[in-house]
Amino acid sequence: MKKSILFLAMLFAFSTTFTSCRDTKNAEEEVEQEANEMENDMEEAGEDMEDEMDDLDDDADSAMDDIEEAAEDTGDAIENAANETGDAVKKAANATGDAVSKGAQEVEDEVEGNDDM
Numbered sequence: 001m002k003k004s005i006l007f008l009a010m011l012f013a014f015s016t017t018f019t020s021c022r023d024t025k026n027a028e029e030e031v032e033q034e035a036n037e038m039e040n041d042m043e044e045a046g047e048d049m050e051d052e053m054d055d056l057d058d059d060a061d062s063a064m065d066d067i068e069e070a071a072e073d074t075g076d077a078i079e080n081a082a083n084e085t086g087d088a089v090k091k092a093a094n095a096t097g098d099a100v101s102k103g104a105q106e107v108e109d110e111v112e113g114n115d116d117m
Helices: 002-112
Strands: none
Touching: none
């Protein structure tokens, strides 16, 4: 009877040991799997962050291009306005010169007696 109890105790010890080792192996595999999943998640997060940074960089470049274009358009508008103002001043100066010449001719005609009146 002693042998059978020792045999059962030994059998219980071995079965517990093998079950314990098997559970540890599964736990190690689960930890490794979780670590791999976490690593994959971190890589995906890094890639997403890089994509967002690229999008922000593209948006900033686009905004700078828009600002440069607006500045060029403003410069062109100012240049056109300056040219038109210069042309208007020249026309006004010519008209004033013509009026002065005409007025001077009328005064000269009146002084010389060539007046129609």
